[in-house]
Amino acid sequence: xxxxxxxxxxxxxxxxxxxxxxxxxxxxxxxxxxxxxxxxxxxxxxxxxxxxxxxxxxxxxxxxxxxxxxxxxxxxxxxxxxxxxxxxxxxxxxxxxxxxxxxxxxxxxxxxxxxxxxxxxxxxxxxxxxxxxxxxxxxxxxxxxxxxxxxxxxxxxxxxxxxxxxxxxxxxxxxxxxxxxxxxxxxxxxxxxxxxxxxxxxxxxxxxxxxxxxxxxxxxxxxxxxxxxxxxxxxxxxxxxxxxxxxxxxxxxxxxxxxxxxxxxxxxxxxxxxxxxxxxxxxxxxxxxxxxxxxxxxxxxxxxxxxxxxxxxxxxx
Amino acid sequence: xxxxxxxxxxxxxxxxxxxxxxxxxxxxxxxxxxxxxxxxxxxxxxxxxxxxxxxxxxxxxxxxxxxxxxxxxxxxxxxxxxxxxxxxxxxxxxxxxxxxxxxxxxxxxxxxxxxxxxxxxxxxxxxxxxxxxxxxxxxxxxxxxxxxxxxxxxxxxxxxxxxxxxxxxxxxxxxxxxxxxxxxxxxxxxxxxxxxxxxxxxxxxxxxxxxxxxxxxxxxxxxxxxxxxxxxxxxxxxxxxxxxxxxxxxxxxxxxxxxxxxxxxxxxxxxxxxxxxxxxxxxxxxxxxxxxx
Numbered sequence: 300x301x302x303x304x305x306x307x308x309x310x311x312x313x314x315x316x317x318x319x320x321x322x323x324x325x326x327x328x329x330x331x332x333x334x335x336x337x338x339x340x341x342x343x344x345x346x347x348x349x350x351x352x353x354x355x356x357x358x359x360x361x362x363x364x365x366x367x368x369x370x371x372x373x374x375x376x377x378x379x380x381x382x383x384x385x386x387x388x389x390x391x392x393x394x395x396x397x398x399x400x401x402x403x404x405x406x407x408x409x410x411x412x413x414x415x416x417x418x419x420x421x422x423x424x425x426x427x428x429x430x431x432x433x434x435x436x437x438x439x440x441x442x443x444x445x446x447x448x449x450x451x452x453x454x455x456x457x458x459x460x461x462x463x464x465x466x467x468x469x470x471x472x473x474x475x476x477x478x479x480x481x482x483x484x485x486x487x488x489x490x491x492x493x494x495x496x497x498x499x500x501x502x503x504x505x506x507x508x509x510x511x512x513x514x515x516x517x518x519x520x521x522x523x524x525x526x527x528x529x530x531x532x533x534x535x536x537x538x539x540x541x542x543x544x545x546x547x548x549x550x551x552x553x554x555x556x557x558x559x560x561x562x563x564x565x566x567x568x569x570x571x572x573x574x575x576x577x578x579x580x581x582x583x584x585x586x587x588x589x590x591x592x593x594x595x596x597x598x599x600x601x602x603x604x605x606x607x608x609x610x611x612x613x614x615x616x
Numbered sequence: 617x618x619x620x621x622x623x624x625x626x627x628x629x630x631x632x633x634x635x636x637x638x639x640x641x642x643x644x645x646x647x648x649x650x651x652x653x654x655x656x657x658x659x660x661x662x663x664x665x666x667x668x669x670x671x672x673x674x675x676x677x678x679x680x681x682x683x684x685x686x687x688x689x690x691x692x693x694x695x696x697x698x699x700x701x702x703x704x705x706x707x708x709x710x711x712x713x714x715x716x717x718x719x720x721x722x723x724x725x726x727x728x729x730x731x732x733x734x735x736x737x738x739x740x741x742x743x744x745x746x747x748x749x750x751x752x753x754x755x756x757x758x759x760x761x762x763x764x765x766x767x768x769x770x771x772x773x774x775x776x777x778x779x780x781x782x783x784x785x786x787x788x789x790x791x792x793x794x795x796x797x798x799x800x801x802x803x804x805x806x807x808x809x810x811x812x813x814x815x816x817x818x819x820x821x822x823x824x825x826x827x828x829x830x831x832x833x834x835x836x837x838x839x840x841x842x843x844x845x846x847x848x849x850x851x852x853x854x855x856x857x858x859x860x861x862x863x864x865x866x867x868x869x870x871x872x873x874x875x876x877x878x879x880x881x882x883x884x885x886x887x888x889x890x891x892x893x894x895x896x897x898x899x900x901x902x903x904x905x906x907x908x909x
Contacts (some may be wrong), residue, residue: 333811334730341723344781349745352756415647431651434658437887439840441858442880445865446661449873457677501903550749553842557862571751578755579847588755595752
């Protein structure tokens with residue numbers, strides 16, 4: 300090994316020779332050092348703003364702390380409080396309803412749209428529809444919340460006006476605790492449909508046409524072909540789209556915060572909104588962290604369950 | 617000859633109900649209806665923003681009627697420091713894009729093309745941070761930004777700095793750097809290029825599509841961010857545009873609807889422009905799992 304002996308000679312020579320570019324060993328060392336240097340900024344940042352805070356959050360959940368008094372270790376008292384907090388069942392109920400409602404409607408619609416738009420003969424019409432569906436995705440949750448709060452307005456809102464034309468009484472979309480979550484679900488579907496649709500579109504476009512044709516020849520048409528051929532073929536994307544959709548829905552904050560501020564009462568308060576209120580309005584960082592930790596664990600568990608169940612229905616051809 | 621072939625193919629397909637004429641029409645009507653549902657509210661926002669205050673909130677609602685009255689747009693700037701908010705949003709989104717591209721490109725290159733001890737372990741650490749939602753870290757980050765430590769609350773830095781470091785960006789750019797064949801590196805080395813030049817002159821330009829995807833996704837997500845500013849910013853001077861339109865609406869919806877909608881139109885223009893020019897990258901990025909919120 301010529302380079303080996305050259306390297307040993309260089310190493311004996313001087314410190315600088317240790318990573319000289321004209322030896323194989325030197326280049327290897329240069330690249331290793333460069334690797335650490337290149338990683339340094341991202342690594343410091345991720346430790347300071349993601350990994351560190353995550354552990355601090357776990358730690359804080361065992362403290363009573365608001366900014367006025369020094370932190371006070373109270374063991375699992377925050378988690379006991381979680382179990383007895385009379386507001387939490389309603390808030391978690393809202394969050395679960397929001398997740399289930401949003402995800403089911405969004406997934407069904409997005410699959411239908413993706414399958415439908417790829418069958419259109421007119422490319423221009425398909426392009427127009429794709430753009431129309433995608434526009435709400437570009438808007439901020441804040442803009443969507445403000446816009447829809449006017450649309451759903453009880454007295455003068457356009458939605459109630461058209462329902463009135465159809466002979467339906469005005470619906471208190473945002474002012475009744477029993478209907479407000481459905482309003483938030485509609486809003487979340489409206490905002491995110493285009494995003495989930497785009498994920499499916501990629502999969503539907505690349506469906507192997509020869510398999511679909513073969514199914515037709517074998518007598519599987521329409522719904523039957525959809526259930527037995529098309530859906531199994533896109534099931535890996537369904538898993539991906541559902542997981543993303545669920546995680547997103549569990550964290551919805553902007554739209555209900557702007558449209559109803561969680562009201563009436565706690566009627567549309569979600570878990571993240573409650574965490575925001577406890578931590579940043581009441582300045583209770585300890586209890587707020589406990590809520591954040593349970594939300595994080597809930598996300599991990601729900602995602603884990605989805606992957607575990609996926610073995611039964613996802614088809615990897 | 618070819619005519620007969622087509623007929624048989626079509627005959628076979630007509631068994632599919634969606635291929636029958638009425639099935640096709642129902643299908644198209646449904647797709648168009650969903651398109652109307654997503655499009656109409658936006659049309660209403662735009663047309664109302666151009667109407668005089670007196671006519672703006674009418675029953676029945678008017679969808680397409682423009683007075684081309686620009687006074688609402690003037691009012692947006694008179695009611696709140698809107699220009700300043702636009703600047704803040706550009707600084708927030710722009711800072712996150714620039715910083716994110718630099719740190720992610722460096723780290724992505726290190727993970728993709730450089731060999732050093734502990735690389736794979738470190739990569740898994742970075743990947744696992746993708747699972748941590750923003751709400752999980754915001755309380756400690758808020759304390760870190762507070763008076764006791766960095767004292768950056770109520771400044772744009774409290775928004776920009778944490779958003780620079782994204783595991784998603786590192787992962788995305790690593791994939792792009794890995795696609796470049798390794799031969800390039802050897803020939804550059806023989807030609808006398810040093811390691812920095814190999815990165816800067818050869819690999820970085822080849823990863824440009826990845827950087828474009830990352831930049832567009834970052835720009836959109838930071839421009840549209842409402843949660844983080846709501847926590848870190850409370851003075852109007854430092855507010856981004858998302859908080860601005862909520863300010864316009866007012867706590868009890870006291871703001872004039874036409875002025876609020878004018879604000880919304882102005883706030884959406886930059887993302888629409890980015891969409892028009894970077895559509896391909898944006899859609900590709902979203903399909904790869906997009907960063908949210």
